[in-house]
Amino acid sequence: MPSAKSVRGRRPFSAIGRLGLSLVALAMILCTAPAGLANVVVYEAMGPANTWEGWGGWFGNGPTASMSLAVKFSPSASGTFEELYASFVPDSETSDRSYTIRLLADDGNSPGAVLWEKTESTWPVADGAVFHLDGLNGPMLTVGQSYWIQATKPDLGITQHGWQQNDQGYLGTVAISQNGDPWMIFSDTDVYAMRILTAPEPGTLGLLALGGLALVRRRRRV
Helix, strand or coil, X not given: CCCHHHHHHCCCCCHHHHHHHHHHHHHHHHHHCCCCCXXXXXXXXXXXXXXXXXXXXXXXXXXXXXXXXXXXXXXXXXXXXXXXXXXXXXXXXXXXXXXXXXXXEECCXXXXXXXXXXXXXXXXXXXXXXXXXXXXXXXXXXXXXXXXXXXXCCCCCCEEEEEEECCCCCEEEEEEEECCCCCEEEEEEECECEEXXXXXCHHHHHHHHHHHHHHHHHHHHC
């Protein structure tokens, strides 16, 4: 049987202690398990029913020139680049469905270094459906920073895919490069329609939980 002194020396496991452990567990889950969280729209320049204008620009290879298009955007929240919707229309006069999509850094209001790239020889959807790429597992996009989405294609013959302008009045900055020449920048203009989604940033929530734990521990010392 323990002595009275040893019994008095024990500290019961308090409710605050249990709360602290719960916060630690929550922080670990939020920091390491983003699966199951819905992707978030961080840039919108497309109609709510995925609509757009019947005209725009083209990217690819023409008889005498090649063309690349790019749209500047700033995400409304931080997260990893996961999904892209765009008003791309494949060339109806050829069976070539190859394309290259790039995420570019901003370099003084001009497309800059390549941050991510995807080149495919087949269209991800049937002709006539909304162009959609998902599961990209791309780089982190930071809220407040500017980026560009570029559309171009491999040199596989004459193919001109369209990128239609939005029909919602969204204005922004677009860039055009012909034959690899320096980008021509057009500001405050109707942008080509696209929508960008990111995976939410669970690490931020985890840090908040850890901050709550620190506050609890501080109160215990008072």
